[in-house]
Amino acid sequence: MLKSAPPKRGGALLVLGLETSCDETAAAVVEDGRRVLSDVVSSQAAFFSRYGGVVPELAGRNHAARILPVVRESLRLAGIVYGDLGGVxxxxxxxxxxxLLVGLNFGKALAAxxxxxxxGVNHLAAHLQAxxxxxxxPEPPFVGLLVSGGHTALxxxxxxxxxxxxxxxFRLLGETLDDAAGEAYDKVGRLLGIPYPAGAALDELARSFSGEAEPFTRPLPEGLDFSFSGLKTAAARRVAELEGEGRLEERRSAVAAGFQAAVVETLAEKALAACRKILLKKLVVGGGVAANRGLRELLSRRAAEEGIAVRFAPLEYAMDNAAMVxxxxxxxxxxxxxxxxxxxxxxxxxxxxxxGR
Ligand SMILES: Nc1ncnc2c1ncn2[C@@H]1O[C@H](COP(=O)(O)OP(=O)(O)OP(=O)(O)O)[C@@H](O)[C@H]1O
Ligand SMILES: [Mg+2]
Known part of the structure; x- marks a missing residue:
């Protein structure tokens, strides 16, 4: 533990954040925990779309090749030099x-x-900081909904x-019993021929559809838990049926719209139930799926009806980034x-x- 807070430069503390937990190599400089001076993300998503997902060994190698240029770029964009940093x-x-080892060891060595x-920062805490x-x-206390590629929890x-x-x-209130929402988006997206990561494109496809969506049951397990694997299987079954009937192309966006409606209604319902349960009128939403336009619209509207203030991660800080770190x-x-x-x-x-204590 530090005896006192770290030294500040010009009255402000500049922290370099590093993020390499999955397939984004990211570095950012943030002043006093609030003002983002730079935010650089080098995504390997295009590289991994040919594999249909992340290959861990290759992700580590790619991070190792990218981390130094990404850090240098984050300092250049922030207009600072290494000596201006007050912490890493x-x-x-x-x-x-x-x-993880790439960013973690780079950060430890740089700070030393x-x-x-x-x-060391918990990636999930960072998603809810975004x-x-x-x-x-908003000032805590509030309910936090984390919806990402690997997690869905309140x-x-x-x-x-x-x-x-x-x-x-943080205190856990409920979580997914099986797949995360983002994972379900990626898997259903794949069935519809959308390259990994499929969330944003599936969101677009769903929103472009105005006819009668394919009906899927809303997965609503007990209490504040979530479950998306049954929905994913139902979508897979329906896609196979439509393919057999030669109607998949015609109904592709109807499947996307039905799947999206089921996911976002579930997320909205559970998040608002959590607010009611612990008597809080504030909700924040972080993680890649927080970028979902359907979720942003529906949850904002339903929260307003109940007098609950909802704050989403800004679009640029919803998916993995280092500003939140x-x-x-x-x-x-x-x-x-x-x-x-x-x-x-x-x-x-x-x-x-x-x-990281
Ligand atoms: N507009 C969107 N609608 C739905 N899903 C989206 C959207 N944009 C991104 N996603 C999904 O968000 C996920 C990526 O989010 P994020 O980077 O937070 O996850 P992760 O870092 O892989 O997982 P975790 O944070 O749980 O370790 C992917 O599954 C992606 O498909
Ligand atoms: Mg993440």
Whole structure:
């Protein structure tokens, strides 16, 4: 633990964030946890679309080749030099071990060389920090809906202890019992011939459709949990039927629209149920699926009807990025938390298990 908060330059603390948990190599410079000075993302999505998903060994190699140019570019765009950094933060889990190790070890070495503090960041905490980037962030407590490629969960998000201003704390309320929403988008997208990652294109396809959508049952398991594997199987069955009838091309966007309606209605219903259950009138939404236009529209409308204020991650910070990592890292460092040099990558790290201490 730091004895005191890290030194500031010109009154502001600049933190370099690094993100390499999956297939995005990202670096960002954020001032005082709120103002994004630069945000560079080098995505391997096009590279992996030919494989239909991420190949862990190749992701690690690609990160290793890209990390230094990405970091240099983030400093150049921020208009700063290495010596201006007051701290370094890197994602240390959850994710692919070989991928995480690249950003984590780069960050630890860079911080040691610069003589500034280093902190490991929980990627899921960073996704729920993303909606707070920008003007007038909501104050905790609020409900956090995390919807990404690997996770779908609801949290009660509270403030830190006294002296830990801006540091969010998390308590799990419910989670998916099987597939994550983003994973379901990618799998159903694949059935419809959309390359990985399919979420954004499936969203577009669904929204372009105005006829009668294919009807799918809304998956609503008990309490605040989610389940998307049955919906995915139902979509696969329907696609096979339509293919057999020679009608898949004609009904492709009807399947997309029906699938999207089932997913976003489930997400909206559960998120608002969580707000009702713990008596909170504020909701934040982070993760790649938070970019979904259908979800943004439906949840905004339904939340407004119940007097609940909803805040989505800005589109540029919904999918993996390093600005959210730098922001979370700033609040950890400001609260006096640093990580030891022996911090290891943690592939299955959960939210609520802490950050890199
Ligand atoms: N507009 C959209 N609609 C639905 N899904 C989307 C949209 N845009 C992106 N996605 C999905 O978001 C996912 C990527 O999000 P993100 O980068 O947060 O996930 P991840 O980092 O792979 O997983 P995790 O954060 O759980 O480790 C992909 O599954 C992608 O298809
Ligand atoms: Mg992610």
């Amino acid at each position: 933060a890197a994602t240390y889990g959850p994710g692919l071990t070989g991928a 060389g610069l003589g500034v503090p280093f902190v 909606p707070l980037l920008g003007e007038d962030p 949290y009660e998000v509270g403030p830190g202890e006294p002296g830990q201003d801006g540091l969010l704390r 730098a922001a979370r890292g700033y609040f950890l460092l400001a609260a006096g938390t640093t990580s030891p040099p022996e911090l290891e990558a943690s592939a299955c790290l959960e939210l609520g298990a802490g950050d």
